[in-house]
Amino acid sequence: MNRKKRPKKKKRPKPLADRLKGKVAIVTGAGSRGPGIGNGKATAILFAREGASVLCVDAELERAAQTAALIEKEGGTAASFAADVTRGADCKAMVDEAKRRWGGTDILHNNVGIESRLDLMETTEQEWDRVLAVDLKSMLLATQAAVPAMLERGGGAVTCVSSIAAMVGHGRTAYAAAKAGVIGFVTSVAVQLGPQGIRVNGIAPGQVWTPMVERLGAEARERRRRAAPLGTEGTGWDVGWAGVFLASDEARWVTGHILVVDGGLTATTR
Numbered sequence: 001m002n003r004k005k006r007p008k009k010k011k012r013p014k015p016l017a018d019r020l021k022g023k024v025a026i027v028t029g030a031g032s033r034g035p036g037i038g039n040g041k042a043t044a045i046l047f048a049r050e051g052a053s054v055l056c057v058d059a060e061l062e063r064a065a066q067t068a069a070l071i072e073k074e075g076g077t078a079a080s081f082a083a084d085v086t087r088g089a090d091c092k093a094m095v096d097e098a099k100r101r102w103g104g105t106d107i108l109h110n111n112v113g114i115e116s117r118l119d120l121m122e123t124t125e126q127e128w129d130r131v132l133a134v135d136l137k138s139m140l141l142a143t144q145a146a147v148p149a150m151l152e153r154g155g156g157a158v159t160c161v162s163s164i165a166a167m168v169g170h171g172r173t174a175y176a177a178a179k180a181g182v183i184g185f186v187t188s189v190a191v192q193l194g195p196q197g198i199r200v201n202g203i204a205p206g207q208v209w210t211p212m213v214e215r216l217g218a219e220a221r222e223r224r225r226r227a228a229p230l231g232t233e234g235t236g237w238d239v240g241w242a243g244v245f246l247a248s249d250e251a252r253w254v255t256g257h258i259l260v261v262d263g264g265l266t267a268t269t270r
Contacts, residue, residue, distance in 0.1 A: 017049070017050055017051075018050065018051040019050040019051065019244060019248045019249075019250065020047055020050040020051045020052035020107070020244070020247060020248055021050070021051030021052075022051065023047075023051070023052040023053070023106040023107055023247070024052065024053050024055075024098055024102045024103065024104055024105050024106050024107070025044075025047045025052040025053070025054045025055070025105075025106065025107035025108075025109065025247065026054075026055045026057060026094060026095065026098055026105055026107065026108050026109065026142075026146065027040055027043050027044040027047065027054060027055070027056055027057060027109045027111060028040070028057045028058075028083070028085050028094075028108075028109065028110055028111050028112040028138065028142055029057070029058060029111040029112030029113060030043075030044045030054075030056035030057055030058050030063075030064050030067045030068075030080075030111070031056070031058035031060060031062075031063020031064045031066060031067055032063060032066075032067075033063075036236075037235065037236045037237065038236050039111055039161060039205065039208065039236045039239040039240065040058075040067075040109075040111040040112070040236075041067045041070075041236060042235070042236035042237045042239065042240035043109055043111060043236075043239065043240040043243040043244075044056050044067050044068075044071065044078065044109075045067065045070060045071055045074075045076075045240070046237070046240040046241060046243070046244050047107070047109070047243070047244065047247065048071040048074070048076030048077065048078055049074065049076060050244055050248070052077075052106075052107065052247075053077040053078070053101070053102045054068075054071060054076070054077065054078045054079075055078070055079055055080075055081055055094065055097060055098045055101070056068045056071075056078055056079065056080045056081070057080075057081045057082075057083050057085070057094050057112075058080075058082065058083075058112075059082065059083070059084055059085075059112075060082065061080060061081075061082035064080035064081060064082065065080040067080070068080040077102075079097070079101055081093075081094050081097050085112050085134075085138040085141060085142050086133045086134055086137055086138050086141070087141070088141045088144070088145070091138075091141045091142045091144070091145035091146075092145045094142075094145070095145045095146050095149050098149070099149055104149050104150075104152055104153045105146050105149040105150055105153070105156065106150065106153055106156045106157070107156060107157050107158075107159075107247045108142060108143060108146040108150075108156070108157075108158045108159070109159050109161075109243055109247065110138065110139045110142050110143065110158065110159065110160040110161060111161045111243075112134060112135075112138050113134060113135045113161060113163075113178075113179075114130075114131060114134045114135060115172070115175055116130075116131045116172060116173075116174045116175045117171070117172050117175070118171075118172070118173065118174065119171035119172075119173055120171075120173045123173045123174050127174055128174045128177075130174075131174035131175055131178050132174065132177070132178045132181070134178075135175070135178035135179060135181075135182070136178045136181040136182060136185065139160050139182055139185055140185065143158055143160075143189060143200075146158065147193065147198065150198050151196060151197075151198070154197060155196065155197025155198050155199075156197070156198050156199075157198070157199045157200075157201075157246065157247045157251070158189070158193075158198065158199070158200045158201070159200075159201050159202065159203060159243055159246045159247060160182050160185065160186050160200070160201075160202045160203075161182070161202070161203050161205065161239070162179045162180075162182040162183050162186070162202045162203065162204045162258060163175070163176075163179040163204055163205060164204050164205070164206050164207075164260060164262050164265060164266050165179050166179040166180035166182070166183055166204065167204065167260075167266055168266060168269050179204075182202060183202055183204075183258055186200055186201060186202040186256065186258065187256050190255045190256030191256065194255055194256075199246075199251065199252075199254065199255040200255055200256065201246045201251070201254060201255060201256070201257045201258070201259065202257070202258040202259070203239060203242045203243060203246070203258070203259050203261060204258050204259070204260045204261065204262070205234065205238075205239045205261050205262065206228060206234055206260070206261065206262025206263055206265045206266070207227060207228070207234065207262070207263075207265065208233075208234035208235055208236060208238060208239060208261075209233050209234065209235060227265055228262060228263030228264050228265040228268075229263065229264035229265070229267065229268060230263040230264055231263075232263060234261065234262070234263055238261050239261055242259050242261050245259075246259065
């Protein structure tokens, strides 16, 4: 007697916990610079898994499209959009795109950023301007663009990604200054927008391993892993989960806060 082979069951997408159900989110820097999961890509994927419609924004459309495709493959809702968030017109365009597709914006996750490993005397005027434009000016322009759309929906949540580089001393002068500026921006804008129902918070990641630092090599990777008290490697997913919390109603009474996600590294310098 011939038995028919049962067809293989298709893998179901991960069940949604619905912490962001019905929300429209914009994630800047949502693509990864190489294979793997960066902070922005992880955040966009987790936002979608939690029920949000996600506009994945990146300077390179192909990178944003890869993230959006991963979300759609899991059964989530996403779209890709190319924008240079150091330009006010591009920031307005991305917010308009979210409104056109899904009716507005509830969440803005300002993740875009670049590194500079130059010390004080190595840092040129051009390097300083480049890093501060991407890592700090972008936060201003994207937030300015998103606020009117959030007010139309009765409020919202803005999260800006800083770094523990703003909190501990090291040689990356322009990068540290820009990331410290993000913290100042968060606290200032949180006070301004709180009465209007918009929460503004920051995330300060530690030495997470992402495609952006892959070039540092295996030895540096192991050294970074051992540096934190937890002794485990941080990833983009750790930053993404922090983003989910700050964007969700679970953080409804949290604003002006910088959430450090570093395996305890900064605790060793206190």
